[in-house]
Amino acid sequence: MLQMVDLKTQYGHIKSEIDREMKEVLDSCIFIGGPKVNAFREGLEQYLGVKHVIPCANGTDALQIAMMALGLKPGDEVIVPAFTYVATAEVIALLGLTPVMTDVDPDTMNITAAHIEAAITSRTKAIVPVHLFGQSADMAPIMALAKKHNLFVIEDNAQAIGADYTYPSAEDGTKKTGTIGHFGCTSFFPSKNLGCYGDGGAMMTNDDALAAKARMIANHGQSKMYYHDEIGVNSRLDAMQAVILNAKLKHLDQYNAARNRGADYYDRIFGQIPQLKIPARQPNSTHVFHQYTLQITTANAVETRDALKAFLLEKGIPCMIYYPVPLYEQPAFAPFWKGGKLPVTEALCASVFSLPMHSEMTDEILAEITGAVKTFFEQR
Numbered sequence: 311m312l313q314m315v316d317l318k319t320q321y322g323h324i325k326s327e328i329d330r331e332m333k334e335v336l337d338s339c340i341f342i343g344g345p346k347v348n349a350f351r352e353g354l355e356q357y358l359g360v361k362h363v364i365p366c367a368n369g370t371d372a373l374q375i376a377m378m379a380l381g382l383k384p385g386d387e388v389i390v391p392a393f394t395y396v397a398t399a400e401v402i403a404l405l406g407l408t409p410v411m412t413d414v415d416p417d418t419m420n421i422t423a424a425h426i427e428a429a430i431t432s433r434t435k436a437i438v439p440v441h442l443f444g445q446s447a448d449m450a451p452i453m454a455l456a457k458k459h460n461l462f463v464i465e466d467n468a469q470a471i472g473a474d475y476t477y478p479s480a481e482d483g484t485k486k487t488g489t490i491g492h493f494g495c496t497s498f499f500p501s502k503n504l505g506c507y508g509d510g511g512a513m514m515t516n517d518d519a520l521a522a523k524a525r526m527i528a529n530h531g532q533s534k535m536y537y538h539d540e541i542g543v544n545s546r547l548d549a550m551q552a553v554i555l556n557a558k559l560k561h562l563d564q565y566n567a568a569r570n571r572g573a574d575y576y577d578r579i580f581g582q583i584p585q586l587k588i589p590a591r592q593p594n595s596t597h598v599f600h601q602y603t604l605q606i607t608t609a610n611a612v613e614t615r616d617a618l619k620a621f622l623l624e625k626g627i628p629c630m631i632y633y634p635v636p637l638y639e640q641p642a643f644a645p646f647w648k649g650g651k652l653p654v655t656e657a658l659c660a661s662v663f664s665l666p667m668h669s670e671m672t673d674e675i676l677a678e679i680t681g682a683v684k685t686f687f688e689q690r
């Protein structure tokens with residue numbers, strides 16, 4: 311059976327460094343904070359070209375702490391895409407804020423400034439653009455809109471670490487996703503492009519005051535040991551995870567390039583199958599292909615997708631549906647939905663499917679997967 315993500319082969323390539331560094335952590339008995347976490351924080355700041363990285367326990371916490379640090383208050387509205395992973399909106403509800411869910415672009419599957427603008431009210435305080443599947447949302451118009459309406463921008467960069475967004479003006483140049491808004495948040499969940507061997511996450515910001523506040527909130531709201539200025543949380547990245555992340559950070563560009571090679575191969579084959587729509591590539595963003603997500607273009611997409619999934623599974627090829635249900639149709643989010651349907655989100659939930667994508671894709675694996683998908687559509 312193939313896997314969606316092959317962490318085992320990847321580990322094999324970096325095993326000696328990771329094992330050696332892990333042993334150092336064990337020998338030092340410094341498990342929380344300390345030099346390994348600091349080394350990773352500094353390495354990631356340098357890689358991203360951002361002033362502050364604040365490591366924390368996971369990507370969901372990162373979003374929550376960022377919203378707390380921005381001082382968002384119950385009743386404030388936060389605009390999010392309806393087509394995303396639940397964590398994006400979950401923390402908004404958890405903090406007593408109101409998630410306002412919008413539709414997304416049918417090609418990039420990302421939220422756009424136009425969607426956001428239509429959802430702004432007098433209560434809107436923040437926007438969470440998600441760089442879904444590894445490609446940046448179009449940030450220049452989103453930042454301009456945020457400035458005009460005095461809104462905070464928290465980028466959900468859990469799926470796009472390493473991606474570059476290029477502004478339309480040469481003056482603004484190119485920035486790493488996650489370093490554009492007031493905060494960027496990311497996840498180091500094992501299957502992420504930069505993943506650890508447990509849970510981990512981080513916030514990014516160029517604002518000194520916001521960084522200090524987020525750091526404090528992530529550490530029980532304490533400014534110094536046992537002095538608590540505000541209610542915080544306990545959200546830490548541990549030294550063992552930092553060691554793994556530091557080892558992988560050196561290879562992140564190479565991992566993302568390998569994902570791109572896989573995506574190019576997929577595109578060449580799937581671009582010729584009329585029942586499939588290949589992932590759109592935006593000229594203003596690189597794509598790091600956290601997921602390679604196709605859309606089925608036939609009228610009976612759900613039925614075709616179910617049949618394809620079963621066909622592939624029989625051949626030992628996994629495929630996943632990210633995401634099968636719009637956020638507003640999840641019972642947990644019913645209180646935040648006025649009713650109605652968002653057409654693009656509905657269509658995507660009914661038609662998307664993601665194939666294996668990771669840093670260890672070989673031509674043999676790609677040939678096996680593309681061959682099976684091709685056979686399926688030839689037989690229909």
Ligand SMILES: Cc1ncc(COP(=O)(O)O)c(C=O)c1O
Nearest residue numbers: 368369370395397398468497499
């Ligand atoms: C878009 C998005 N946001 C947030 C998260 C949450 O990250 P974590 O699982 O580390 O809490 C994830 C990860 O699954 C994600 O894909």
